[in-house]
Amino acid sequence: MSTEILDMLIDDNNIDIDPEMIKKAKEMILATSTPGFVNNVSTMTKGFLYDIVANPRTGIDVDKFDYLARDSYFCGVERCFDHERVMNMTRVVENQVCFKWSEAENVYEMFQTRAKLFRRVYAHRKVKGIESMIADALKAADPVFRLKEAIEDPREFMKLDDRILYMIERSEDPELKEAQSILGRLHRREIYQYVNECIVPYEMTLYYQSHEVTEEDVTTCQMKEKHGIELRPHDIVVHNLTINYGAGTSNPTVGATYRKYQITRDLVSLMMPCKFCEIRIRVYCKSTHPRVFAAAGDAFQEFQRKSFGRSQSIHSTSAEKGNKKRHRSRAGTVLGGSCSPVSNSCSWGMSRRYNFLSAKLCDVQKGIDSERSDILQTPSTHEDFSYLSQDI
Incomplete structure (x- = not known):
């Protein structure tokens, strides 16, 4: 697409440029x-x-x-x-x-x-959750806006920006109800809930680079009798995140050339990394129902046991936490219960700092007020010219 956009810009602006130069520019891009x-x-x-x-x-x-x-x-x-x-x-x-x-x-x-x-x-958890919601909204709006065709045409592709989301929201087309519902959830901060994630064991990295985990792979490991519901593939989102140094599992600096000396990893430092790639599998739940959320978490745990022989989970969000909005109370305030010794000490420390700053601000304000009163009480040194008006 980059080279096609370059051709379009040259043609639209009638730029006279050597074709060989254009060819080299495209080669550098590709x-x-x-x-x-x-x-x-x-x-x-x-x-x-x-x-x-x-x-x-x-x-x-x-x-x-x-x-x-x-x-x-x-x-x-x-x-x-x-x-x-x-x-x-x-x-x-x-x-x-x-x-x-x-x-x-x-x-x-x-x-x-x-x-x-x-x-x-x-690949932040919230970033990927919001990304999935926007992707789902655009897929739902594709029959109306024909976005798949637009990304193949450089001229139409250049017209695509964030305004497409506002057009979806304000449209009265009944075919856009699903897309509007997803964007509405996004505005209400009802983001797809993060369930869990795991790091693929390094010895399996090469396999999972070419075999991505799908929603069906996770839902087939569900335990229906435990939660009393059937987890469906469209209830969850699975992300396969590959984080590396830009060269797969290889060390990208091996091909770097240095003046005078050829530097290897051991010559740089013995503390240099020896592994250059990791794959993370992350699961989100689209539904806000606690039982669906819990079923997704258990299904993903079972998938890990079957695939890796053990659970590789990093952390997870409980069903209760996933359906509650977390509110932060102000520092030094305890809501509905006793305060722990740690929070007591934090509150006491915050109060001391607050009182100290308040006293300092009062001293500064007093100084400003006293200087202002001195200025107002100082007699004017300007000469009185009112007698001139009397003569006139």
Whole structure:
């Protein structure tokens, strides 16, 4: 789609540009998605140019520099990776982008920052829950808006933005009732409830990379007699989340070239990671009914026992918690019951800090008031010119 949009922009704006230049630009865009392309880069004239935008060999490129710096800053995720230093220490040697040997650890930090952002931001529990709801709403609205056709046409694709959600909400078409219901839940913060998740054992990672877990796989493990209901595939959502360093289960820095020295993982540090990929299976429940939620949790636990021989669950949300909105009371306030020693000490500490700040603010206000009264009581030093008006 990116190359088709490029062609559309050139045609619409009548840009006179060398076709060979356009071809090279497209090759740089498609470098990471074209099979076998990486093998031909080294034989090209100025092949190092294909390592800058989308590096097909190592994944170390300015595209990652851009979104890692931007998303870390705006999402408040700390990062140790310094992309400016890496660029300053980079040179072109023998038609390849080469890094200074001292930046080997910094390069590892880039991939660690990427994995951290995927865990904490891109694949956050709430983010994926909301993502599933929006996806379901768009699927339900597809017969009316024909979104599947729009994503195949670059001109129509460029028109798609967040306004499509407002169009669905305000439409009076009866075919959009299901989509409107989902978006209504989203506005009321009735997000698909997080049930549980697990990390696939590392020895099974390769298998589950090509065999994703489906809703049917989980529902076939349900215990109907325990909950007295039948869990259906459309009652839950299953996410298969792959978090890696950008090269599957491999170490992406193996292909990185350094000036003067070839750096291996052991030469950087003995504390470098030895595994570079993990797969998480996460389950959400669409229904707000407590029994459906509990059935989904038990079915997922049974699925893990059958698939992995043991439960790999990280944490879960109980049925009671899933159907209650959590409210935070103000610091130092106890609602409906006795307060524990810990909360008592917290309340006492908060009260002391509050009283201290209040006293300081009162002192400051008194100082301002006294200065203001001094100014008002000071006699005016300006000369009285009222006699001039009398003469006139």
